[in-house]
Amino acid sequence: MTQTTLLYNIGQLLTMDQQEGPVHGKAMNELDVKENYAVFIKDGKIEAIAPNDELADVKADEKIDCQGKLVTPGLVEPHTHLVFGGSREHEMALKQQGVPYLDILKQGGGILSTVRATRKATEEELYEKAMFHLNRMATYGITTVEAKSGYGMNHETELKQLRVAKKAGENHPLDLVSTFLGAHAITEEYKDDPDALLDDMAAMFNQIKDENLAEFVDIFTETGVFTVEQSRRYLQKAKDHGFDLKIHADEIDPLGGTQLAVELGAKTGDHLAVATDEGIKQLAGSDTIGVLLPGTIFYLGKGEFARARKMLEEGAAIAISTDFNPGSSVTENIQLIMSLAALKMKMTPEEIWHAVTVNAAHAINRGDVAGQIKKGRQADVVIWDAPNYMYIPYHYGVNHVNTVIKSGQKLYKRGDLLV
Numbered sequence: 001m002t003q004t005t006l007l008y009n010i011g012q013l014l015t016m017d018q019q020e021g022p023v024h025g026k027a028m029n030e031l032d033v034k035e036n037y038a039v040f041i042k043d044g045k046i047e048a049i050a051p052n053d054e055l056a057d058v059k060a061d062e063k064i065d066c067q068g069k070l071v072t073p074g075l076v077e078p079h080t081h082l083v084f085g086g087s088r089e090h091e092m093a094l095k096q097q098g099v100p101y102l103d104i105l106k107q108g109g110g111i112l113s114t115v116r117a118t119r120k121a122t123e124e125e126l127y128e129k130a131m132f133h134l135n136r137m138a139t140y141g142i143t144t145v146e147a148k149s150g151y152g153m154n155h156e157t158e159l160k161q162l163r164v165a166k167k168a169g170e171n172h173p174l175d176l177v178s179t180f181l182g183a184h185a186i187t188e189e190y191k192d193d194p195d196a197l198l199d200d201m202a203a204m205f206n207q208i209k210d211e212n213l214a215e216f217v218d219i220f221t222e223t224g225v226f227t228v229e230q231s232r233r234y235l236q237k238a239k240d241h242g243f244d245l246k247i248h249a250d251e252i253d254p255l256g257g258t259q260l261a262v263e264l265g266a267k268t269g270d271h272l273a274v275a276t277d278e279g280i281k282q283l284a285g286s287d288t289i290g291v292l293l294p295g296t297i298f299y300l301g302k303g304e305f306a307r308a309r310k311m312l313e314e315g316a317a318i319a320i321s322t323d324f325n326p327g328s329s330v331t332e333n334i335q336l337i338m339s340l341a342a343l344k345m346k347m348t349p350e351e352i353w354h355a356v357t358v359n360a361a362h363a364i365n366r367g368d369v370a371g372q373i374k375k376g377r378q379a380d381v382v383i384w385d386a387p388n389y390m391y392i393p394y395h396y397g398v399n400h401v402n403t404v405i406k407s408g409q410k411l412y413k414r415g416d417l418l419v
């Protein structure tokens with residue numbers, strides 16, 4: 001049976017559909033804002049977008065009066081470590097004492113502590129936990145999510161994580177895109193031979209492809225983790241197996257992961273907090289999208305945020321993300337990240353909206369289905385308790401979502417106080 005919904009009295013509508021591909025540099029600052037609009041949804045898809053007067057009388061099963069509010073595409077979250085066991089609140093004290101993130105890792109904590117918890121957890125436990133976090137992401141307006149493995153670093157646990165992500169993607173209304181991050185840290189078993197760990201992880205590529213468990217392969221290129229050389233060899237192998245690539249690049253030390261991402265034609269270079277001038281120049285001249293994670297820099301207490309302004313001036317395409325994970329950025333709140341992008345990276349509201357919609361969708365190969373409100377597309381739409389698009393990064397730390405519509409279905413509605 002046909003199901004129709006009309007959103008009318010939209011104060012500001014961002015369709016984000018000014019161009020097909022990722023939006024680069026100065027163009028990220030150009031936002032098309034439609035005022036007094038309506039959107040008609042039919043059978044889960046966008047059927048029409050028109051001035052309010054033209055659609056207000058259309059018949060629909062449900063009519064939602066947007067009361068002059070802001071309406072945008074569902075947000076796209078392009079970098080999360082969604083599936084993990086345990087949590088790391090005990091590391092907060094170490095952080096307060098000033099123990100650096102990489103030192104905690106060197107002492108067997110950090111990522112390795114989550115590896116132990118994830119190895120111990122059952123598939124059911126991981127699944128329940130992942131579904132809980134997906135639900136919370138949905139409440140913040142996210143309708144498509146990337147999810148990485150990387151807390152197993154052995155076949156059994158990496159496959160467990162990837163299967164959990166696949167099942168969550170099949171059962172949760174949010175769309176999920178999976179990334180294999182078997183090369184996330186050096187475990188005790190391989191501490192004297194990281195190359196052997198990489199070989200062991202690469203030995204899973206065929207199975208991951210055959211079972212369709214991941215689209216991307218990612219690596220942590222960092223001091224004390226994997227070198228640029230090791231990353232190049234590993235990622236080239238992944239590319240030869242038909243995977244698209246991502247790199248955790250230049251997060252803490254400027255090793256040149258940004259340049260490697262460009263050299264290998266990676267879909268994204270992620271973090272880039274300490275990318276060099278040369279890295280930024282190469283990024284700007286490439287098709288690789290920079291996924292910036294200011295929540296991580298904030299949470300790790302570091303002073304240096306990614307140089308978004310320079311990247312944009314030079315013409316790079318940028319997305320932003322929570323980097324949701326149990327250690328370096330423990331939040332599902334992408335709206336908070338939008339505020340940090342504004343306050344700490346000096347991105348304009350116009351740039352920020354591109355970074356959480358169309359560019360984030362391209363960053364995970366979903367540019368043709370997510371991140372835009374466009375005729376014929378699945379109707380992933382957010383109604384905000386906000387009068388305009390600038391308001392979201394401005395009023396920080398809270399949830400501004402009024403209603404989330406996923407593929408035409410109402411998925412979340414802000415609750416009311418009970419007293």
Ligand SMILES: N=CN[C@@H](CCC(=O)O)C(=O)O
Pocket residue numbers: 081110111114220248251296323325326327328329
């Ligand atoms: N930097 C490497 N990986 C994650 C952190 C994972 C963790 O600390 O558990 C990140 O993107 O920040």
Ligand SMILES: [Zn+2]
Pocket residue numbers: 079080081248323325
């Ligand atoms: Zn990450």
